[in-house]
Amino acid sequence: MAGFIEKLGNTDRRIIFILIALSVIIPISLNLIFPNPVGAEPSRDLFEYVDALPEGSNVLVSFDYDPSTMPELQPMAEAVVAHLFKKNANVVGMALWPQGASLGQDAMSHMADSLGKVQYEDWCNLGYKSGGGVMIVRLGSSMSAVFPTDKDNVPWSEIPMLRNITDLESFSLIISLSAGDPGIIAWVMMGGDRFGVPIGGGCTAVSAPTLYTYLQTGQMVGMLGGLKGAADYETLVGIKDGQAVRGMAPQSVAHLVIMLFIIIGNVAYFTEKKKGGAR
């Protein structure tokens, strides 16, 4: 028995890789969907804040991520944009990351097509600008100075939905979907603390722990953390079979497999320790 446990403790990493791959492939192939109850989580706070916005509110959505974190953040972007469209908000997109502009365009145009929203009347994408936090401060004094045209080079003055927007204070809410820096923290420090605009956000699961501090202080109105946050938002908005909800089954199984390996590793460790081998 001890020999078997010792062998388990020395499992080749390729076996671990194969089992992790299978834990993702099998639930996806079987189209396994787990029910996703949404409790008193920060994702519910963000949903409720957006839901309480008056019709016609201006909302800025900043797509601060790139393709590497797209599996977590793109479903989030689509769910948030869908909710804003359903609330008849004026959605202005932009990006602090170069590749975020195209990903944001994809999310907004996809949702606009399905919900019958019109570009430049209900939504627009200002695109990417470099500068991070400094650029946000400049947006606080003049939006059109930073973005004289949108992503497709249409001048600011020719976009009807931007007529009543001058600076950051024209927005009822800023939502940053962020994979790192610059992202949510820059928006909280500059957009929220300096200009008093409520900030909501979504981030990868690994960066969520850092942002809980801003929730407790009220500097953020809500947050979507990782694929679970995206799945929560899809559930709350009522998106059926959304990407994130479908991703919950493979993620659940993968988490269980990782936990199983940690347990096996510990059993092997203590067995070896008992024999006097492990430090």
Add this chain to the structure above:
Amino acid sequence: MRLIIPLVITFTAGMIMILNYFVPHQPFRLLGDNLQEWFLIVASGAIFLGAANLMHVHFRKIRLKLKNWKYSPVTIIGFLVMFVLGLIYGVVEGKPFDFLFLNMVAPMGATMFSLLAFFVASAAFRAFRASNWRATLLLTSAFLVMLGQVPIGAMIWDKIPLAKVWLMSIPNTAGQRAVMIGAAMGVVATSLRIIFGIERSYLGGAD
């Protein structure tokens, strides 16, 4: 002069931005707005510098046949294809640049990040040991957060997601806040040292 001029520029720019924050009226507001626009222009210029540097590094790698040089032509061709398509057709939706971005760059980027899951599993298996009470506490918290982060946690016991939220909101927040306050104080101290010319390493070694 090579030392004095950069120090004077740094001091002036730094003081204008500090005054602009605490006294948001003229002339500091105008000066602050101008400096921010200059920053945006310089930051945009840095993108071109980055692209030029990327080309320089990879052409050099090919020329000198340095380690893994065979990957460099792929980088150069990829860069040039996207650059030329962007210049000719623009980056608007439905154009070749956008098509390649959404169908090649995006899936490849997502694939690279997804590989992390395999290494996390392998590393956790080899290193996550309950070797003392502190490690055991960390391990227990990690299990609760991992279960609370997926629906299966609530299926096992409906209190697990609540435990996750508590762990993230209370003990995690306490630790994170301590780290953030420490880092923020460090940023303030370093910024003041740079503005007042005490910290000069950004000048490239001159003292």
